[in-house]
Amino acid sequence: MEVTSPSKLTVFPGNEVVSLKGLTKVAVQNAVKDVTEIHDHIKLLLTTTSDKSSLTNLKHCSHFYKSAMNDIKDSMAALGTKGDKDANEYIAAAANIAEKCEIEFRKSSRTSPLTNLKTKFKNLCTIGLALTFQMGYLHGHVPFYFVLILLLSSNHILANAHKGPISESKPATVNVFEAIAKVLETNPLTNTDFKVLAKLELKNAIANGTSIYDRISLELSKTSNPYTKRCLTGCSANYKDAIDLIKKSLAALDAKGYSDAKKWILGATALSSACEDRFQELVHKNSPIADMKTKFDWRCLRSKRLINSLAKKERLISTAVCIEPSGKDMCISTVEFILENKGLGLPGMTKLAVEKALEDGNKIYNHINVLLRTTSDKYVQENLKSCSEFYQTAIEKMKDSLPALDSKRYADANIWVGAATDWANTCEDMFTEKATVASPLTAMKPEFEKLVGIALALINSIAGN
Template sequence: MGSLRGHFPFFFVVVLVLSSNHILVDAHNDSTTRVELEADFKVIAELAGNTAIPNTDFKSLAKLSLTNAIASCNAIHSHINSLLKISNSYTGRCLTGCSTNYEDAVGLITKSLAALEARDYVEAKALISDALANATKCEDRFQELLQLNSPFILMKAKFGRLCLIGIKHINRLVRKERLITEGCSHTLDKELCKSSVEFFLENKGLSLQGLAKLAVEKTLQDCTKIHNHISVLLKTSSDECLLKKLRSCSGHYQTAIAKIRDSLPALECKRYGDARAWVGAAIDWAETCEGVIAGKSNTKSPLTPLKTDFNRQAALALSVIYKLAGN
């Protein structure tokens, strides 16, 4: 898609920000707010077009490296257990300790993947380092007791490289996220700014039509996720009042899902007015559910966190559709 700098009209950012932030809707026509929104737009466009911020998916690369590190570690552990069957007492003593070391290392790398998914990057790197330390303990044991390298030192080197590559990608991910976070720090909707920039960076190779389709498909996924969560709550909740409201919401989200699905062929046929109307209708149905749950007692909705993600994704989808329509 190339640089996004200077390619988006002001109305694009108004939709991008206001679609998911109802607090700002009343201020839409206020001149001061319009200036602030235009500034937000410039931030998003400049960040997305900033060559200093790579569009590489470092998280996926880190996960791939760590997954391969687990496979490598398991291979070493299996090899150690095979050697234990034919070893003498001294070698067996080393191998027994190494078996424990590599078993622990597998557990640590597995935990690091969970930490990475939770965006706890400090913990992820610490766990990887601990796994590497376990592998080093094994080698140290061979040197101390036998003054020899272990018979799997080359396998250990491969495991170490994979771990270090994982750490390298995590560090790059941290730098990328910091640049985006700092860039979005003065915008009105910081989370929407960050998700928008990340979306554009990750999909620079797509045409605007492709971006719109992907954004709508992700909106559909988020909407379906909420509906599935409602289904779980209907089976697990014992609050009859909440259950009644959730049954209504289940129907509302079924309608929302249908509307988003309808928008995809409309988008394909370049009926952009219909596409954005149906995505907008899905947002309205989600809002209706929130109102149903809140009721007169202003009950806190268990769906709000998921709905916030849905709103942001829907806002992004609408913004790209508006751009496609030439607005």
């Protein structure tokens, strides 16, 4: 039997030469064609289906396949700019989105009229995934048996293909750690843990303020002079409020609200000064707590200086590490998270990042349930019910990623955490049918996406290491 030269194989119509890149483009082009046909078919089904449950499912599927269509088109554009890793991620997202449609029908105990079309589309995505993954490792032409293996082993290939983004992202993510380490080595400022020191000073200021408040109560019980009593009563209220402001500053520091933290500190020192001013005005002498006030003010002002140094340190490192304009905000957020939690080590940081994303996802899910009880608009109600299911799925998948991290199944963790943003985007897409109705969840989505992004960056990094 004569063996045909790979250069003459025709795997897809119109593909005369079976080169790796050419074959990938043809697979993606066919996927674009398929997903467009599915979307058009859904439009037709929407006009002919009478079952309410199936209609609702088809509306959701219309959104899903529209997103899948955009992802596949983006993958084609990425291939044109040699963004093989981006193309791989877009194709993976499209395949996952298509599966969501089938899940909707299964949940409502209805048979999906799109299953066969979905299978064909997903097979093309599978081929595209495997080929984009291989583009960094194979060059030249692809043997025909390789294409057959792709078709016959789609589930296995799909699982392995997801490992591509993790291993390929190693240089970019690991470089963040290397860049941070380099800045820490070369700049003495960055080696000081200003946050710990600032928190310590604020806690000491609270302790000082409490001692002053107790001393004022003691002085009030001993004095009979009406003017002194009046001054001490005012001072008692001043220091009670000052302690509350320092506590607010401590909370703002933990939340990285450095401007607010400094504002509350200055407010506390203004209240302590108001106490002294009252004594000078009414009894023309220093208060019995003047010496204690000096120590309180010193603690406050020192904590303010430490917060300034903390902000300067973070700016310095972020500027040195996050050079590229693209994704700079995400890079800065990741750097700040790493700096804040570096004591946990990479595995501990990664789990914490997933837990924080999970916590925020639960917050949005709970907010949706509140909105469902208070919203009367039927269109909004219907979309919120879908969003509730989407976020519930995202939460479940992120929970699954935690034991996956423990057992070092980083590819699984990457897929499950990464899918969370897909579900959030799908929720937002539900509200695009009516231009006059905005999603009530839009404001909460950026924080969720940021936390998921940090978790993914760390998962990729731990996998790379």
